[in-house]
Amino acid sequence: MVPGSVSYRRQVLAGLGATALGASAGCLDFFREVGSTGPTQLSVNVTTLPADDDTASSRIARQLVDNLSEAGINATIDPREDEQALRALLLDNDYDIFVGRHPAITDPDELRTLLHTRYSEEKGWQNPYGVTIPSLDDLLDRQRSESGEQRMQTVTELQKELFDLHPLSVIAYPSKLTAVRTDLVTDTLPGGLTTRNDYLRLEAANPERDRLLVSLFRPTVTENLNPLVPETGPDSAILDCIYDPLFEWIDGELVPWLAEDVTWTEAENTVTATVRIRPALRWHDETALTTADIGFTYDMLRDTTMGDSDYAIPAPQFRGRSSLVDSVDTLSNREITLEFPDTSIETARRALTVPILPQHEWEDRTERSADHLTTAIETSNEEPIGSGPFIYEDSTEDSDLILSRNEDHFLLDLEDPHERLESLRGDTTFDEIEFEVGVNVGVVLSDIDSGNRDITATSIPPGDVESVQNNYDNTEVLVGEGQEFFVLGFNTRRHPMGNHRFRQTVARLVDRNYIAETVLEGYGQPSDTPLKRTEFVTDEFTWTGQSSLGLFPGKDGAVDPEAARDTFRDAGFRFDDDGNLVV
Incomplete structure (x- = not known):
């Protein structure tokens, strides 16, 4: 019997019997109290990163807050520094709606720990949204044991269910924008330094260089080299240079x-x-x-x-x-x-x-x-020991990290390597990779152009691409297919974020086309699905110009107030005489 159905409610009421009847006086007192205080305007807090840390996330959050306000909701923006924002989402569950970057999802099974009830009490990217939906659990369990066409069908059904229930809402996939010196050979690096293999391919293509000078925009890996925690985010490829998998x-x-x-x-x-x-x-x-x-x-x-x-x-x-x-x-x-x-x-x-x-x-x-x-989990793992192609040498918090070549790595001595491994081997390799945290984008670009740096590990902001093209002679930008995506994450533990129709309606108030074209300045792709970078996206989840949730109720990122209120009315919400959405 489905919770929430008429028959289910009848069964529950029948089971309560005299106990429920005896408690009715308390219920009446409760309703009298509600009636005396009256409905109040709904307030929602949107947690994101400050513009200095992530301009795109901040602008998406600002658009959402403005549009919620126009729709009659008391919406406020809560900018938190990088680690504090992640802590609110992944550890403390201290948010209403989170706007930020979600790590790449490369296999449908990654949705299992992200959304399964079993992981709702764990920390990290284990169900940070507090989702407890049996129908999702069943599909997540089924896809784990299936393969081939059968798994494809289940994952398609899973995406439909996920879209209907909407515990998170995908906004867009930003491009990977890598600033690099023009004299560095990057033919094998269209997507920038995204994985360990990119570092190996880069050194194989540049045998004359004995040092690679890399700029970072986040100091995380200079502070914490622990592979068991998610803080490193897009810089995790650096840790992969230290630690090997099977x-x-x-x-x-x-x-x-x-x-x-x-x-x-x-x-x-x-x-x-x-x-x-x-x-x-x-x-x-x-x-x-x-x-x-x-x-x-x-x-x-x-x-x-x-x-x-x-x-x-x-x-x-x-x-x-x-x-x-x-x-x-x-x-x-x-x-x-x-x-x-x-x-x-x-x-x-x-x-x-x-x-x-x-x-x-x-x-x-x-x-x-x-x-x-x-x-x-708590250790910062100073001076890490791994088995990877590069060895930790030194680091200065908030400043730099130095790795040196592992001359005993198996990759250098293979006599008959797999053909895929052959592409990662060069006649010589970098003696050293030096990562330096840049003061700001302008300084990093000047350092690259003057030869003091070679390449950025993380993306530069879209707004700086034109500046590179017009103002720097020795610097270019590699435009690659980004893996992470911008997301609205709903804390379903809180009312009314626990209402799937509210979540769907809120998600409609973000103009995905506007985000891709204006906020990302054309360096991004709007999307509805977290599986865009996998082989499991069928035609029905391919972006066709508008969200499958429906038309954006406005134009150029700004909602029409009455049209926005109508979307909430259609979802069952009501407004007072002043146009405020009330609960």
Whole structure:
């Protein structure tokens, strides 16, 4: 029986019986109190980043607040600095509506930890919107165990349900805009420095350079090098240069990395992966890397207390991938098995791409320090030790980070590499990569043009592209397909954000075309779906010029007040004589 249906309500009322009847006096007192105070204007707070930190997010939030105000809602904007905004969303659930950038979603299974009821009490990007919808849970569970056309059908149904229920609303995908010196060979880098592979391809294409000078606009990786937390955001590729996975996606193919090969078996409802790793692998401190480290990594990702607490405290990052693994069994120093219950091979492969951690560095970081924190999560991981192609050398908080070449990395010594790996190898590699936090965009662009910097790791604002084209002789902008997207996230724990019709109506008040054309200055694509960068977007979710929610009730980003009120009236909301939406 569906909660909210007529028959369901009748059953509940019948079950209450005399108890409900006896409590009716209290209900009448409540209604008298409401009647005496009268309805009040709805107030909504929109949390975002300040314009200095993220101009586009701030402008989207401002457009939304202005349009909500025109529609009769007391809407205010709540700008918070980068880390405080993320904390409000991911840790404290202290927001009504969040406007900002959402990390890339490259597989439908990432929606499982983002929206499943099971993860609604966890921290990080684990259901930060507080969604508890059984129909979504069912579809999220089903797609995990399916593959091929069957999974495609389920994911299509999932997108329809997600669009109807609307716990989050996709606005647009901004382009990746990379400023780079014209004398740096970037033919293999159309999308900028987005992944570890981009750094490797860049060095393979520039054998004459022994140093790469990279500019950052966020100081996060100079302060925190912990791969288990989501704070690094778009700079996570830098940590990937330090830590290696078992397998890596290269040009759409899952390629052995630390692993030499994998064998998949299926029995009843369980998939098993038997992974054999490459011989003579070593950590940056020369300690041997074995399957004990791999087993430890999966255990820690699933519970950073390693069983020393009454309840598990998972790592906030990689939760979706680690949750696929039920158990690991070390067969030898080079061979290990991983079991995946109720999971298809297609989905289970995702779990093989988490960064592997050195047990001898992390095994003492299991102490619980708060309800949802351990030292493994809280540590800034100074002087990290990994096995990746680059080694940590030095860093200065808010200033710079220096990585040096790992001359013992397996990639340099492969005699017969996979063809995908061959594209990542050059005759020589950078001796050093130096990341420096720029004071502002203007200073960074001047440094690149004068030769003091080579390239930006994160995007420059769209408004600076024309300036580069007109004012800088030695600098150009690479325009790539961005992976992250702008989102309206609703805290469904709060009224009326828990009402799906309210969420849909609010989402209509953002003019996606205007955002893409004006706020992003043409360097972005409007969209309705969080799966745009996957193969699971069917024709019905392809952008056709307007949102599937309906026409924007206005023009050029500004709503027509009466038309906006009509959209709320159609959703069942009402207004007082002064045009205020009341609750």
